[in-house]
Amino acid sequence: MNVKVSIVRCAEYNDKLLYDKVGEAVSLAGGLSEFKGKKVLLNPNILFAVGPDRPVTTHPAFVGAVCRHFIEAGAEVYAGDSPGVHPPHMAGRVSGIAKAVTDAGAHWVDFHHGIDTPNPGGRMVKRFPIAEIFSKVDTVVSLPKLKTHGMMYYTGAMKNLYGMIPGLTKAQLHVRFPERANFAAMIVDLNILLKPAMAIMDGVIAMEGPGPGSGYPRNTGLILASKNILALDMTVCRIIGYDPHKIPIMSDALSREFWLKSESEIVTAGETVADVRVKDFKLVKVLHDAGFINKLFPGLFKLIRSITVPKPRFLHNKCIRCGECIKICKSDALCFVDDNSPKYGKKISADYKKCIRCYCCHEVCPADAIRLR
Numbered sequence: 001m002n003v004k005v006s007i008v009r010c011a012e013y014n015d016k017l018l019y020d021k022v023g024e025a026v027s028l029a030g031g032l033s034e035f036k037g038k039k040v041l042l043n044p045n046i047l048f049a050v051g052p053d054r055p056v057t058t059h060p061a062f063v064g065a066v067c068r069h070f071i072e073a074g075a076e077v078y079a080g081d082s083p084g085v086h087p088p089h090m091a092g093r094v095s096g097i098a099k100a101v102t103d104a105g106a107h108w109v110d111f112h113h114g115i116d117t118p119n120p121g122g123r124m125v126k127r128f129p130i131a132e133i134f135s136k137v138d139t140v141v142s143l144p145k146l147k148t149h150g151m152m153y154y155t156g157a158m159k160n161l162y163g164m165i166p167g168l169t170k171a172q173l174h175v176r177f178p179e180r181a182n183f184a185a186m187i188v189d190l191n192i193l194l195k196p197a198m199a200i201m202d203g204v205i206a207m208e209g210p211g212p213g214s215g216y217p218r219n220t221g222l223i224l225a226s227k228n229i230l231a232l233d234m235t236v237c238r239i240i241g242y243d244p245h246k247i248p249i250m251s252d253a254l255s256r257e258f259w260l261k262s263e264s265e266i267v268t269a270g271e272t273v274a275d276v277r278v279k280d281f282k283l284v285k286v287l288h289d290a291g292f293i294n295k296l297f298p299g300l301f302k303l304i305r306s307i308t309v310p311k312p313r314f315l316h317n318k319c320i321r322c323g324e325c326i327k328i329c330k331s332d333a334l335c336f337v338d339d340n341s342p343k344y345g346k347k348i349s350a351d352y353k354k355c356i357r358c359y360c361c362h363e364v365c366p367a368d369a370i371r372l373r
């Protein structure tokens with residue numbers, strides 16, 4: 001079976017250009033005719049409340065262009081996300097995405113309430129709390145931003161749908177699944193439940209280096225679309241230089257044979273991977289998973305983990321003492337302690353014995369004050 005992924009070049013966030021290039025990408029990926037008369041929920045990445053000058057969220061102009069294409073195809077369009085810390089209405093406003101959605105004629109939705117939803121096809125998680133709007137639409141489309149990720153190496157279309165779980169429940173799942181392989185299996189289970197009909201990626205300005213919140217902008221100039229979410233993510237990994245088989249979410253998803261039996265089923269339309277390959281994209285280094293050692297020698301595993309797995313380190317000179325990292329840390333590993341800085345009189349203190357290295361604090365820090373070392 002051939003599974004199509006379209007790759008289209010788009011140099012900048014210009015409304016007219018984005019409209020044309022998103023149209024070209026979705027058309028090459030098979031078009032939108034099946035969405036006519038359907039209620040479609042678009043899920044952009046809004047990690048936290050930050051404007052489009054930083055490459056943290058899916059760009060509002062990109063989301064607006066996608067909304068217009070779905071509306072023109074005859075769909076009733078809803079869009080929203082659940083940021084890690086800030087309330088959805090605030091993140092929607094600050095990112096500019098809520099306005100872009102309503103300006104395009106679609107409905108903005110704040111993801112507040114989760115509905116306990118059975119997931120009989122899940123391997124590890126048989127129930128998820130999913131944003132209420134999911135029960136009222138016909139289908140979901142993932143609109144990720146191309147970014148690296150400190151814990152999972154790469155965050156694309158599948159990981160993006162973690163935003164369908166409202167608010168702080170996401171942090172609780174990090175605590176429940178602290179190991180990469182289990183966390184990846186949970187994300188794959190979530191995608192099996194949501195069954196996204198399509199993914200359209202904003203890779204115009206990507207984030208490289210220490211993503212997903214503190215990395216650096218990289219002008220990759222790309223838009224990708226596919227009706228197969230795994231195929232899109234595997235293709236993007238090849239473009240930026242990862243072997244997708246070594247990325248936990250993708251290797252787990254491939255093992256389920258739910259989306260693909262093998263990478264060889266993927267065919268590209270528009271540009272090829274070789275045409276657009278970014279040779280020096282700054283990646284998060286892939287580490288060996290020591291889970292098997294844990295089963296045999298739990299004490300040794302703890303020691304290896306504590307030596308080899310990066311810890312969140314706090315840059316007190318950059319920290320603005322907002323406390324977001326404390327709020328999101330479900331391991332209770334962070335607190336403020338007194339210090340003698342004249343401006344704040346307090347600083348963050350971390351208890352690394354409690355820290356499970358979920359990196360939620362790193363994801364939500366608005367001041368780029370946390371490094372994984």
Ligand code: SF4
Pocket residue numbers: 312328329330331332333334350354355356357358359360361362
């Ligand atoms: S300190 Fe950060 S990485 Fe450690 S458990 Fe808390 S949120 Fe996760």
Ligand code: SF4
Pocket residue numbers: 314318319320321322323324325326348364365366367368369370
């Ligand atoms: S480290 Fe970041 S999230 Fe934590 S208090 Fe400082 S600025 Fe806020």
